[in-house]
Amino acid sequence: GDKVKQSPSALSLQEGTNSALRCNFSIAATTVQWFLQNPRGSLINLFYLVPGTKENGRLKSAFDSKESYSTLHIRDAQLEDSGTYFCAAEGTGSKLSFGKGAKLTVSP
Amino acid sequence: EAAVTQSPRNKVAVTGGKVTLSCNQTNNHNNMYWYRQDTGHGLRLIHYSYGAGSTEKGDIPDGYKASRPSQENFSLILELATPSQTSVYFCASGDPGGDTGQLYFGEGSKLTVL
Numbered sequence: 001g002d003k004v005k006q007s008p009s010a011l012s013l014q015e016g017t018n019s020a021l022r023c024n025f026s027i028a029a030t031t032v033q034w035f036l037q038n039p040r041g042s043l044i045n046l047f048y049l050v051p052g053t054k055e056n057g058r059l060k061s062a063f064d065s066k067e068s069y070s071t072l073h074i075r076d077a078q079l080e081d082s083g084t085y086f087c088a089a090e091g092t093g094s095k096l097s098f099g100k101g102a103k104l105t106v107s108p
Numbered sequence: 109e110a111a112v113t114q115s116p117r118n119k120v121a122v123t124g125g126k127v128t129l130s131c132n133q134t135n136n137h138n139n140m141y142w143y144r145q146d147t148g149h150g151l152r153l154i155h156y157s158y159g160a161g162s163t164e165k166g167d168i169p170d171g172y173k174a175s176r177p178s179q180e181n182f183s184l185i186l187e188l189a190t191p192s193q194t195s196v197y198f199c200a201s202g203d204p205g206g207d208t209g210q211l212y213f214g215e216g217s218k219l220t221v222l
Binding site: 042043095 | 143150153166213
């Protein structure tokens with residue numbers, strides 16, 4: 001089965017609204033990373049997390065290793081937030097397993 | 109800024125041919141990774157490396173070899189390319205587990221096997 005399950009797989013937002021993405025892990029994740037793949041295909045690292053939370057501008061992420069999940073909150077969504085968001089969990093041996101992604105579309 | 113460079117960016121190969129995808133990083137990271145991205149599958153790990161001379165099998169290594177001749181370079185080799193290996197391949201470097209373990213990705217290499 002999938003080691004990392006992301007939900008939802010797709011969502012649409014209007015500018016200015018808020019949303020949350022979630023990843024559940026079936027492996028014992030020690031660290032989590034969140035990426036944005038922009039429309040050009042580039043993968044941009046948003047967060048690297050040990051258990052705890054981080055915030056960067058309108059984005060906030062949390063990682064709970066005991067409950068095996070991570071979340072990414074987007075506040076006041078902007079058009080440039082559109083793209084596909086991936087989470088990745090580090091398991092044994094520095095291997096990162098990725099979720100299948102969540103496609104976000106922000107419209108005016 | 110961390111830099112990972114892949115070449116070629118686009119490649120068309122014939123079935124049965126040999127393909128080598130190259131990756132160079134200037135981040136002095138120990139770990140390097142090769143992933144492929146396909147619709148509906150996200151990114152799947154093919155091979156990875158802990159340092160020069162090391163290669164490890166990822167989750168989908170069949171049909172691929174890897175080579176890490178130096179800290180900076182990590183290659184993915186398809187000895188006998190097949191159409192099922194048509195995909196976008198991403199290289200990454202990073203040392204997860206520490207305080208600053210984020211992965212940095214290259215721009216991707218689009219491979220089409222005819």
